Amino acid sequence: MSDAPSHEERDAMVRAALAEHGDSGRTPRHTLFYFHGGGAHDDLNEVARRAGFLTRGQDETTILETTIPVDEASFASVSAMMQAWAAAFQLDYDGWECAVVTN
Incomplete structure (x- = not known):
């Protein structure tokens, strides 16, 4: 079993880093999601x-790439969708990563 953090834990770490800069995650912003491997990229x-x-x-x-809010309530379903797509393909x-938005 891997000691790597779950996607939920990793999502929380990104949000914590945003919060350190005064970003609640509620403002929609440019967000990137990364997939790797030899699966069905096409x-x-x-689907994406x-x-x-x-x-x-x-x-x-x-x-x-998309523009979305990344606060926990808004983002949980997107994170689950990304994990499901990875498994399916x-x-x-x-x-994921995004810009800090503080306004």
């Missing part, structure tokens, strides 16, 4: 585009 891209994400990447990396979901 299928992920198709239909869900409103921009997609880019090359070789064994896909990056999904046999990819590794490596997490």
Whole structure:
């Protein structure tokens, strides 16, 4: 069993880092999601585009882009969706990042 933090723990760590800068996560902002591995990137891209994400990447990396709030209440379903897509398309979901927004 891996000692790596769960996605929920990693999500909380990103939000804690945002909070240190006075960011509640409630303001929508540009957010990136990272997928790696030898799975079905083309299928992920198709499903993500239909869900409103921009997609880019090359070789064994896909990056999904959107503008969303990242507070826990808003983000939990998105995080779960990313994990489900990774499982469905046999990819590794490596997490997300976003800009700090303090207004």
